[in-house]
Amino acid sequence: MRIALVTGASRGIGAAIASNLTSLGCKVLMPSRAELDLASDQSVESYLANLNQPVDILINDAGINRVATFENIQNGDVKDILQINLLAPFRLTQFLVPQMKVRNYGRIVNISSMWSVVSRGGRTSYSMSKSAINAMTRSLAVELAPFNVLINAVAPGYVMTDLTLQNNSPIEIEKISQSIPIQRLAEPQEIASVVAFLCSEQNTYLTGQTIVVDGGYTCL
Ligand SMILES: NC(=O)c1ccc[n+]([C@@H]2O[C@H](COP(=O)([O-])OP(=O)(O)OC[C@H]3O[C@@H](n4cnc5c(N)ncnc54)[C@H](OP(=O)(O)O)[C@@H]3O)[C@@H](O)[C@H]2O)c1
Incomplete structure (x- = not known):
């Protein structure tokens, strides 16, 4: 049985x-915010130190967005966004990758x-965090591919x-809704089914990509 760790699994x-x-059929670890607070390095390290099982599938889903025009971005907000959307996923990935390499199996999906x-x-702070996670995905794919550890990003439109x-x-x-070619927002399940394929055994060759799931919005 594959073991998956999904952040942000409480909702959405x-x-x-x-x-x-x-x-x-996976066993899914879904830490609550009390168990794993991505805003706190201490919480991340303590969660990882107590993680006493290997993880085959990592889904970095949890994220925040605080909208502000550039001149009005608060220093604390940009730091929180980068910490939760980028640095904490970086750390979780860094901790779990060595075990995946040893087992010659891993699937990682970053929600961009x-x-x-x-x-x-x-959206400047948010876009910075999400573009950076695409870059991390691309770079890491190159390093991990020889070990059958595949990593992709899924970039939802409006959900x-x-x-x-x-x-x-x-x-x-x-x-x-009217501006999206499909003429409605996505349901969470429509993003989840793409993620399920990427981290399934059926995905044997797709790595390093950012897959935009937006009902055609970015095609306009
Ligand atoms: N919704 C969209 O249209 C959309 C579009 C593109 C990308 N995304 C991305 O998709 C992901 C999920 O978004 P969503 O719309 O499902 O969000 P959501 O409904 O607001 O849920 C956010 C999730 O992240 C968790 N979370 C937030 N801050 C956290 C922290 N400090 N530590 C641990 N967990 C934390 C929340 O936990 P709590 O329940 O404890 O708060 C919750 O489970 C995010 O990365 C987001 O950027 C969303």
């Missing part, structure tokens, strides 16, 4: 990913965003979750 996209992996490849006002509702009013959401 992470919950859908965890549920999919469970249905596919379409704002890593295109832009929208107020119906708390994060989207927090950063967009109902009127904005209606407008956004």
Whole structure:
């Protein structure tokens, strides 16, 4: 049985990913924020120190977005975004990769965003964090491929979750729906099924990519 670790599994996209992996027969570790707070280096190190089982599949899903125009970005906010969206996933990956290499098996999926490849006002800190995780994905894929450790990023467009509702009013959401070629936001499950393929045994050759799942939004 494969063991998966999914961050951000309490709700939204992470919950859908965890549920999919469970249905596919994986044992899924879903640490709560109390067990693993990505904002705190101390919490990350203590979680890892107490992790007494190997992990075959790592899903770096948890993330935050605090929207602000460039001049109004607070120093604390940009640091929090980079810590939670980039540095903590970096550390989890760094800790788990050596064991994956030894076992000659690993699947890692980083949840990025379409704002890593295109832009929208107020997203500078968030886009920085997500573009950087794409870069980490690409670089690491080269190092890990000889060990059958495959790493990809999935970059969702607009998904119906708390994060989207927090950063967009109902009127904005209606407008956004009309601007997406598929004419609606994604459901978390539609992102989770792409993730499930990437970290399944069926994926034997796809690595280092950022797969944009956005209903065609970035094609316009
Ligand atoms: N929704 C979208 O439209 C969209 C689009 C593109 C990319 N994404 C990306 O997809 C991922 C999931 O987004 P979502 O929309 O599902 O988010 P969400 O509904 O807001 O859920 C966020 C998840 O991250 C966890 N989390 C936040 N801060 C954390 C911390 N300091 N330590 C540990 N866990 C923390 C939350 O845990 P708690 O329950 O404890 O708060 C929750 O499980 C994120 O990386 C996001 O950037 C989302």
